[in-house]
Amino acid sequence: MICPYCFDRAAARQLPYRCLMKAAGVRGGQPCEAERDDIWAEFMGPSVPPALRMRGPVFTAPRGLAGLRGGGPRAACPGCGVPTPVRVCRRCHNDLPSDYCDQDSRIIALVGAKASGKSTYVSVLVNELRNRVGRAYGASLAAMGSDTQRRDRELAEDLYDRLRLPDATRPTAMGFNDPLLYRLSLPRRGRLGEGSRHTALVFFDAAGEDLKSAEAMDRYTHYLGAADGVILLVDPLQLGSVRDRLPPGDGPPLPAVETPPQQIAADLAAQLRAHGRGGSRGQVSTPIAVAVTKTDALRPLLGPHSPLLRNAPHQGASFDEVGRLAVHEEMRSLMDGWDSGALYRQLERDFAKLSLFGVSALGAPPPSHAPADAPKSGPQPLRAEDPLLWLLGLRGLIPMQRPGKHAGKGARS
Ligand SMILES: Nc1nc2c(ncn2[C@@H]2O[C@H](COP(=O)(O)OP(=O)(O)OP(=O)(O)O)[C@@H](O)[C@H]2O)c(=O)[nH]1
Ligand SMILES: [Mg+2]
Ligand SMILES: [Zn+2]
Ligand SMILES: [Zn+2]
Structure with missing residues (x-):
């Protein structure tokens, strides 16, 4: 289990519990x-x-009969005797959601x-995953x-009901930003029949300020x-050459x-290597999806048939790899025009899966x-997922x- 707050790794049975301070104790x-x-x-x-800062006492479960540390779904508090289901991380003492420990997490x-669109993106992404x-x-x-x-x-209320965009995310110096924890349930179609597969998705939305330098x-x-x-x-609107190319409008x-993406990518690669x-060949193994945001503002630079102008079909509940490659190529040729491909070359050098x-x-x-x-009509996202x-x-x-699957050729990644 990895704590979604401090990322400490621990076996679920090692996790302490927090007393909920409920009455009706046995002692x-x-x-x-x-x-x-x-x-x-x-x-x-x-x-x-x-x-x-005053919270329910944290305790480790007493050893069980077999001499093993407890790890059951509940443990009785040694202070009051009332069982509690709440597990906490041993390193940061954050409470873990009840079913977090039982699931595979991503x-x-x-x-x-800063202002590249991270917080807006995660709100919209969650809404898209929930709906369409x-x-x-x-x-x-x-x-x-x-x-x-x-x-x-x-x-959701701010963005979809009040049509308000998120505020700038506060930097960590002003306090910890909680991760967003979701349980994603996907159908499992296996030989053993139907069922669901649950995965804990942890989104960590950093403040732009905290990424602007290696320190x-x-x-x-x-x-x-x-x-x-x-x-x-x-954010393409922070790239000088894109700004020059866009027709002056009334937008x-x-x-x-803010910080150039090349610098963020280089610092990120250094961080990942350090871990x-x-x-x-020194390439980072963590997969990286490089998403150019705010493509709505790039419309004047796109052809009428650009794959960026429509959502992926998701036909037959599968992800369209042909379309993904078309988007990749389209983005690559756009970026070639913006910085002669410098960002892409650097990414390719640093990341194995890109x-x-x-x-x-x-x-x-x-x-x-x-x-x-x-916008007045509410968010109408494109390819956010x-x-x-x-x-x-x-x-x-x-x-x-x-x-090539339908042509009978082997899979290629
Ligand atoms: N045109 C366009 N503008 C967007 C879009 N998403 C975000 N923006 C603009 O970008 C601004 C910043 O968005 P945020 O989501 O707050 O950016 P952030 O990366 O979270 O910023 P920090 O938290 O300060 O690092 C918004 O206030 C919008 O003006 C989009 O899809 N299209
Ligand atoms: Mg933000
Ligand atoms: Zn922790
Ligand atoms: Zn107690």
């Missing part, structure tokens, strides 16, 4: 009192007010310069744990090292130019008079329709 009926949880408070940083890191994409794959997505459930609701990125080192896949978001003002993710994507979370630019709002589905497909979690 005199006195519930436990809250204790200061300094381990947790220190990990969460200065944003936790002192009153909230940690997806979202990286990209979920239907196509017979999948369902559920927020895990009360923190994610609350934030998930707030994010800043160091704060995210555990998270990056534990990632099963990285989605690197590249919203162009964003400030033993460097493989043969694919380019083009996504638009909103489908249209924010209104020019209200740049913090979503592709980077994630590709990463899941590489792990065998969703079927991929390989090129």
